[in-house]
Amino acid sequence: MIMRPGQQQLLLPVSPIFMWASLVMALLLAMLPLGRAAWMPDVLALVIVFWSVHQPMRVGMGAAFFFGLCMDVHQSALLGQHALSYTTLSFLAIMMHRRLTWYSVLLQAPQVLPLFLLSHVIELAIRMVGGGILPGWTMLVAPALEAALWPLASVLLLAPQRRTPDPDANRPL
Amino acid sequence: MSLGTLDRSTPPLFNQGPSALSKLIFFSALALFLMVADARFNVVRPIRLAIGTVLYPVQWLALKPVQAVAEGGRYLEELQLAQRKEAEARRALALQSERAGQADVLASENARLRALLELRQTTSTPGRAAEVLYDSADPYTRKVVIDQGVAQGVVAGSPVIDPSGVVGQVTLVQPFTSEVTLVIDRDQAIPVQNMRTGARSVAFGDANAHGGGLELRFMAANSDVQEGDLLATSGVDGVYPAGLPVARIERIERRADSGFARIYCQPLGDVNAARYVLVLTPVGGQGSAAAHPAAASASAAAAASAATTPKAAATVVPGAPAPSATTAAVAPAAAASGAVAKRTPPARATRPANPVASPTPAVPAPSAPAARPRTPERRATP
Numbered sequence: 001m002i003m004r005p006g007q008q009q010l011l012l013p014v015s016p017i018f019m020w021a022s023l024v025m026a027l028l029l030a031m032l033p034l035g036r037a038a039w040m041p042d043v044l045a046l047v048i049v050f051w052s053v054h055q056p057m058r059v060g061m062g063a064a065f066f067f068g069l070c071m072d073v074h075q076s077a078l079l080g081q082h083a084l085s086y087t088t089l090s091f092l093a094i095m096m097h098r099r100l101t102w103y104s105v106l107l108q109a110p111q112v113l114p115l116f117l118l119s120h121v122i123e124l125a126i127r128m129v130g131g132g133i134l135p136g137w138t139m140l141v142a143p144a145l146e147a148a149l150w151p152l153a154s155v156l157l158l159a160p161q162r163r164t165p166d167p168d169a170n171r172p173l
Numbered sequence: 174m175s176l177g178t179l180d181r182s183t184p185p186l187f188n189q190g191p192s193a194l195s196k197l198i199f200f201s202a203l204a205l206f207l208m209v210a211d212a213r214f215n216v217v218r219p220i221r222l223a224i225g226t227v228l229y230p231v232q233w234l235a236l237k238p239v240q241a242v243a244e245g246g247r248y249l250e251e252l253q254l255a256q257r258k259e260a261e262a263r264r265a266l267a268l269q270s271e272r273a274g275q276a277d278v279l280a281s282e283n284a285r286l287r288a289l290l291e292l293r294q295t296t297s298t299p300g301r302a303a304e305v306l307y308d309s310a311d312p313y314t315r316k317v318v319i320d321q322g323v324a325q326g327v328v329a330g331s332p333v334i335d336p337s338g339v340v341g342q343v344t345l346v347q348p349f350t351s352e353v354t355l356v357i358d359r360d361q362a363i364p365v366q367n368m369r370t371g372a373r374s375v376a377f378g379d380a381n382a383h384g385g386g387l388e389l390r391f392m393a394a395n396s397d398v399q400e401g402d403l404l405a406t407s408g409v410d411g412v413y414p415a416g417l418p419v420a421r422i423e424r425i426e427r428r429a430d431s432g433f434a435r436i437y438c439q440p441l442g443d444v445n446a447a448r449y450v451l452v453l454t455p456v457g458g459q460g461s462a463a464a465h466p467a468a469a470s471a472s473a474a475a476a477a478s479a480a481t482t483p484k485a486a487a488t489v490v491p492g493a494p495a496p497s498a499t500t501a502a503v504a505p506a507a508a509a510s511g512a513v514a515k516r517t518p519p520a521r522a523t524r525p526a527n528p529v530a531s532p533t534p535a536v537p538a539p540s541a542p543a544a545r546p547r548t549p550e551r552r553a554t555p
Binding site (some may be wrong): 075094131 | 204
């Protein structure tokens, strides 16, 4: 296995329970009724992209599609709008997952920014065709915030895999 | 290091399933099909309802922390603010109790006058109180979700009002919740009547206005509208009861290059912050009550339908600002409904028997412009 010396670290296998629990938590966070703000970052999209990059064999477009449908129903948006945008996100994340893990976490963030931008553009285009109203320029903030949350998500969601395989007195976790 | 402790594993050589691109094409096609079916053919409503039912516990869970924070915020509210609010509420209650006393007298008087004129009795509109759970997070529409659904007997198409005016219309009923499209949504139209001139027209949502507003379209550039005119529901659509206050005209632009004036209105209902609302039964769904004269007359006494002039009805509206007095506010709304009904008996008589078959807001739009051109002609001859 080729690894970048010094920075890349051998990880424990992911726990499927933790992975799906984090996705459901993200759905819960995305469903928090915090009002109608176009700049609100889409945490669910972020977590879907994260697991598509790190576990492409487990979380794929099917899961993204399903969670997108849930968001559509919750937001009473057009059924399929989030599903399409999340599926595209997952596809692009799977396409770039080998390249992305080669960089440090801070350098990964600007590379996932175009993905989030594209997903918001897809939603905007669908709604403009369907006859919605323009949410205003603040919606440009949302992809930037999502990309800015990428390092945080990486640290949090990879933390269980960074534990030591055999804990002892010096390394309790 | 023992086996099975490393995340990196060799991917399966052959059993990889369909390629990523083919999966993307499949799911995109499925999403596009769902969108077209949802927007045009209305066939995926069962899917939406099923997902909504499954999702309800998650939504309930997500609602709790936000509600707790809001409750905590209210708990720590300043004493002075609470006292001021109570004083306001008491003032509004005093005003309304006086009007309620008048309404009883006027109701009996109106019943006698209507009997003399052999007019159809007005019916009361039954309503149920509901709490607004959350604003739908979709920034492309203006919808809210309320805590009453099929289980509580809400039907799609029901008008939703708050103490100061019409807020919107129920457009989708889930088992335990309902989606209310606000009057400021771009696709929402509501037939209104100018209470000063009596001219009927249709107000369309104008969500791009600051905070959301309404626009009165297709009014001739020289039509008789003034800033400050009150717009109330006209009742010709068979969905909204007549005379509910909707909006006040805020700004009129008369342009030389256009045959129509641009008329911007401010909604009277608290569309952005209403917490408690009243879901009324659509007028068209009340046919059974109107069929029995006894029931109709009994409910007519309850409805404070009065021989008030439209001007009097207009003054009722701003006098009910207390957001907590939801049930008390039904009286002024019902009083106003009587006033308009009396002015336009032909429109009420020709109302279709059951026009609320489709809950989409497009229903009122075609019917009202048809009725509209008659009105200016009548007004044009002084």
